[in-house]
Amino acid sequence: MTISAMPLLLLLLVSLSVGSCVGDHHQLLNFMTVKTSSLKHIAEGAVCSGHKVTMPSGDGVRWVPMNRPHGPCSSAAATTVVDGMLLWDQLRTSSIRRKLSGGRAGDGLPVIHSREAKTSNIDSSMTAKSTLGGSGGTSSTTMERTSEHLYSKVSQTVVVDTSSDIPWVQCLPCPAPQCHLQKDQLYDPANSSTYAPIPCGSPACTELGSSHSSGCSAGSDQCKYILDYGDGRATAGTYVTDTLTLSPTIAVKGFRFGCSHAVRGTFSDQTAGVLALGGGAGSLLAQTAETFGNAFSYCVPHPSSDGFLSLGGPVGNSSQFTSTPLIKNQHAPTFYIVRLEAITVAGRRLDVPPATFAGGAVMDSGAVVTQLPPSAYAALRAAFRSAMTAYGPLADPVRNLDTCYDLTRFPEVNVPKVSLVFAGGATLELEPASIMLDGCLAFTASPGGHGSIGFIGNVQQQTYEVLYDVGSGSVGFRSGAC
Template sequence: MASSHLRLLVLSCSLFFISLGSTEHNFVVVPTSSFASEPACSTVSHVTSEPRRASMPLVHRHGPCAPTGSYAVKPSLAERLRRDRARRNRIMSKVSGRMSTTLSDASVSIPTALGDAVGTLEYVVTLSIGTPAVEQTMLIDTGSDLSWIQCNPCSSSECYPQKDPLFDPSKSSTYNTISCDSDACKQLIGDHYGAGCTNGASDASLCQYGIKYGSGETTVGLYSTETLTLKQGVTVPDFSFGCGLHQHGEFDKFDGLLGLGGASESLVSQTSHTYGGAFSYCLPPGNGTSGFLTLGAPSNNTGFVFTPMHQFPGVSTFYMVTLTGISVGGKKLDIPPAVFSNGMIIDSGTIITGLPATAYSALRSEFRNAMSAYPLLPPTNNGLDTCYNFAGHSNVTVPKVSLTFNGGATIDLDVPSGVLIDDCLAFVGGNSDNTIGIIGNVNQRTFEVLYDTGRGNVGFRSGAC
């Protein structure tokens, strides 16, 4: 009898620990000390050495790993989120067709329907342009197509202070302007990046580009070609880009922008004959570490999960996926599939993920339940309504948040970097369910996110940086 009771006790304890282990598997204990900003750069190279891919380091523009050159002080969370809302609103305007006509600036017409918010862009890569090659630090953006840098001649009243010396086209043997009657200029105009032609003394007028971003910045200059050096020994000849001569707005010391969108002007499209229209990046978990940007698909898909990619009709810039479910702490949320039917744009430049109203309500409710041990702060005007006071806690237990996509691909967001931002849940809700969502860069941290336009899918590989 005693041995029977003992066996029953052991079995009960075993079941208890199995249950406890299953529960703990869906939660992560995080030291609150890890929420503090990194005091120094602890970069480790994650750049691939695959010969058919071109890979380069990627870092946060306001972190200690940023290239030496004294970037401006990191904006407050409230300011970053204000700019983020401007970007989301502009993206929604572009996909819904609510676009203005033109704005007169620097004596040219600039389409106001283009560009998002430069101020939200947080990750930079260092490339080189020209012959001899001149180093430039550029923001990356999957929500933009046309790449541009500032060029001489450009006075202090027309250009903003930047990290590196201005690129001087007159000192490069491979620089060329693009004429206004060329097919390339006609394509630029057709994609709404054109800004008319120069009226110089020469017989051939030159093609001008112009972009007005969602938060008010404008960049105008000559549409040109040049040799772009991705890394030592890897170049893109005759790369089409904007040579900026008139910049206005709150730009922040970076040297230019690298467009990774889906339209013909982007780096991805211009190198599709070499890299198959594929690229990937890994955004690091914190500002004190590095990630990477890579052109080309990996030689094998080990570690990736894939979901079909599609584009919004008439807007080739954005990459879209279909979300089918969300889980919190291992519990799948009761969200009708129709809520996600409009799709989700996956974007490197948006910070906070925006969900349809019903989906966000379910996520917020379950996340708050799972975090009920910690004081919930009152809502603020920064748009985030699920923020916590972790004072007095040396550790915090955070539930895993999982996203499931069309085709069954499921990813567990990194905890805490992919779930929390400044102790707040890194999601917001839309005003209705009849909206397109946006997967922001916080949720993407530590994943290699592979955009493979040739195969028509998006892949995710966890723990890549």
């Protein structure tokens, strides 16, 4: 620990007896000393460092790089403001909470006006590359001439979303303003030899259900879809199939997805669409369950490094994982729910009864910060503030983050260790950047009371490989994976 930046603490330590110093040293083991700059969402002048671990290579590769949408590693990189990102986070999680409680996606949406309308759709979900179409080969730039037509594959940057079931990308024709600007080339069905619209009345079209189907297009037998996320975003178009290529060894033939001709809202600046990995029918997981064992994993990286998305078993050694039971909601099978049992701060377990977490917590790739039942959050906040008294007084809140500090006076910060303990004993031991976001405690209280539904945000998931093993009914965690 470096204490030269805190002379008052230094004065206190040198005046203690030897016996007291031993006890205090033990207490300091429950803190982490980090540079203040490392606690910013995206550090000034940050550059992409790539993968921080050696990724598997060879013929059996089943992973693709995954990045934060607003970091220097993203091909759709854009600047973002934490305040706007947190507003979008509130809209997204409120929509999911309504679906879990039986409400419609759009019921009771907050009214967004003026300045807030510009930030309400700052999507903080992870992004990954995928390739659609083509007539052979694995390169996203391969082109072949067949039957006097030029067929090509198109490489797309898409949002990885574990809380939706209908994959989609923007397709030609896609006029503005119905379609948003994207960095990658638009998918053109006319340039793919493997494209096919899904007929009305087919099992695949029927599988959309009344909530996602919009009937048939006039004068044709093509299945139409509509998807309202309930957070101000929506997409509509034709339900189709084509070949999806994620890596040299992952090619999903007959992949069903939405060919979007109209979009409302922004899905991670300049991305092409959404790669849905929810637990319901129609998702990429459901379509590849027989091939890849009904499982996938990902590692959420820091903004300045690469993570990964993998289909099937884990990228890491399975013995390195700790796991917790997966709870499925029969009325909303899309969502992956786990149960917290305890929280520790600076080595001490909070006095929060396990029944407080009875509502479960949604593991979500797109939620930003972890939301806890109010009494659990109050206990965490009190313990954290007590451990951070050297950095007071509190600064102004940032959106719904109410425990913030002005750390510009300190080159280094001693952050208390925080761990999330799940049913079955699986534990997320959080690193400093997973505890604090731009000087604020990166947790908030969920709406509702005792036993309310919570969320495990992607800030807290950082650097862990999270394994959604739906086939065995568990969620696993492996630390230091990216």
